[in-house]
Amino acid sequence: MAQPAPLCYPSPSLIPFELLPAVTQVPTDTENSLTLSRSARLSVAPMMDWTDRHCRYLHRLLSRHVLLYTEMVTAPAVLHGDPDHLLGFDAAEHPVALQLGGSDPAELAAATKIAVARGYDEVNLNVGCPSDRVQSGRFGAVLMQEPALVAACAAAMQEAAGDVEVTVKCRIGVDEQEPREVLPDFLARVSAAGIRRFSIHARKAWLQGLSPKENRDIPPLDYGLALEMVGLFPGLEISVNGGIASLDAAEEFLDQGFHGVMIGRAAYHSPTDILAAADRRIYGAPGPDRDPFDVVEAMIPYIEAQLAAGQRLNRITRHMLGLFAGRPGARQWRRVLSEGAHLPDAGPALVLEARDAVLQAQNAAA
Numbered sequence: 001m002a003q004p005a006p007l008c009y010p011s012p013s014l015i016p017f018e019l020l021p022a023v024t025q026v027p028t029d030t031e032n033s034l035t036l037s038r039s040a041r042l043s044v045a046p047m048m049d050w051t052d053r054h055c056r057y058l059h060r061l062l063s064r065h066v067l068l069y070t071e072m073v074t075a076p077a078v079l080h081g082d083p084d085h086l087l088g089f090d091a092a093e094h095p096v097a098l099q100l101g102g103s104d105p106a107e108l109a110a111a112t113k114i115a116v117a118r119g120y121d122e123v124n125l126n127v128g129c130p131s132d133r134v135q136s137g138r139f140g141a142v143l144m145q146e147p148a149l150v151a152a153c154a155a156a157m158q159e160a161a162g163d164v165e166v167t168v169k170c171r172i173g174v175d176e177q178e179p180r181e182v183l184p185d186f187l188a189r190v191s192a193a194g195i196r197r198f199s200i201h202a203r204k205a206w207l208q209g210l211s212p213k214e215n216r217d218i219p220p221l222d223y224g225l226a227l228e229m230v231g232l233f234p235g236l237e238i239s240v241n242g243g244i245a246s247l248d249a250a251e252e253f254l255d256q257g258f259h260g261v262m263i264g265r266a267a268y269h270s271p272t273d274i275l276a277a278a279d280r281r282i283y284g285a286p287g288p289d290r291d292p293f294d295v296v297e298a299m300i301p302y303i304e305a306q307l308a309a310g311q312r313l314n315r316i317t318r319h320m321l322g323l324f325a326g327r328p329g330a331r332q333w334r335r336v337l338s339e340g341a342h343l344p345d346a347g348p349a350l351v352l353e354a355r356d357a358v359l360q361a362q363n364a365a366a
């Protein structure tokens with residue numbers, strides 16, 4: 001893990017003076033927001049096509065407390081699409097946050113109302129996603145260039161959300177912007193609109209020339225700048241995101257003063273490594289760490305119910321491929337599931353067969 005730069009706060013003169021007082025306001029402390037605030041010490045990042053409801057159900061079996069984010073759903077899709085398909089989730093997933101994409105305050109407010117009525121614990125605005133499709137609608141990272149519009153969107157969303165907390169996920173800047181100037185100004189303006197919790201993907205996005213995938217790896221990470229924001233905005237809760245690949249690293253970031261750590265790819269590819277010990281290590285909960293074999297067992301009734309409702313097995317098991325990552329039998333587990341789960345009559349028996357292949361490999365390795 002890269003060491004953060006020594007603390008060095010940007011000159012307060014970078015931030016319009018009238019915006020500073022609001023960011024130190026004490027947040028509302030309803031039971032829900034306190035609980036969420038604690039849960040946000042560790043979160044699984046929103047990931048399009050990855051953190052769907054099946055993935056979140058699996059992650060919840062590995063950790064009771066981690067905060068789970070949906071994939072981004074655009075506000076127009078929420079307003080005009082199939083709500084059950086786009087917004088449906090299992091009650092077991094709580095605490096769960098819906099991430100919205102958009103830049104029209106009225107649309108975002110209307111979508112937020114629907115999300116809140118559906119029972120989401122938090123609604124998050126995406127100001128970090130750099131894909132072309134997203135840029136063309138003026139959603140995502142391009143909004144780092146329009147903090148006043150983001151503030152207006154966030155204020156409209158928070159008003160629509162009532163007691164449910166609205167949060168923002170952002171970058172440290174885009175293109176030629178100077179993050180050291182842009183980020184504090186962005187946080188000051190958006191927090192003045194009533195937003196208290198932010199996730200910062202601690203790298204720039206390049207809107208031209210890099211693919212979305214490259215934009216998650218190539219622009220350098222600046223954890224030090226994100227940490228400076230923690231010191232500069234003591235009334236805010238800031239989660240750091242980007243390139244965090246282990247629970248050890250997450251604990252180091254929390255020790256440095258970040259309120260939370262958001263993990264994306266590592267949580268998806270190695271869910272047991274990131275999540276199975278999280279309740280004990282991050283939240284101080286008693287009890288043993290989750291065992292991936294127990295998680296497989298617990299997935300069986302869920303899989304049966306989903307198949308009965310018309311779902312195909314591989315839509316669920318694709319998220320389970322990393323469950324034994326780094327452990328003996330991981331290859332056999334992936335092979336059995338990858339070869340069989342797409343077949344029309346595939347069901348829970350295949351998952352149990354894959355589990356037995358892992359057990360066999362582990363016994364052989366012992």
Ligand SMILES: Cc1cc2nc3c(=O)[nH]c(=O)nc-3n(C[C@H](O)[C@H](O)[C@H](O)COP(=O)(O)O)c2cc1C
Binds near residue numbers: 262
């Ligand atoms: C497949 C994939 C899809 C993503 N989709 C979204 C998204 O819908 N909304 C969002 O804010 N970020 C999205 N991201 C970015 C992640 O939330 C996260 O910021 C990024 O992967 C960096 O964190 P990591 O290094 O822990 O993966 C996506 C990332 C991946 C890998």
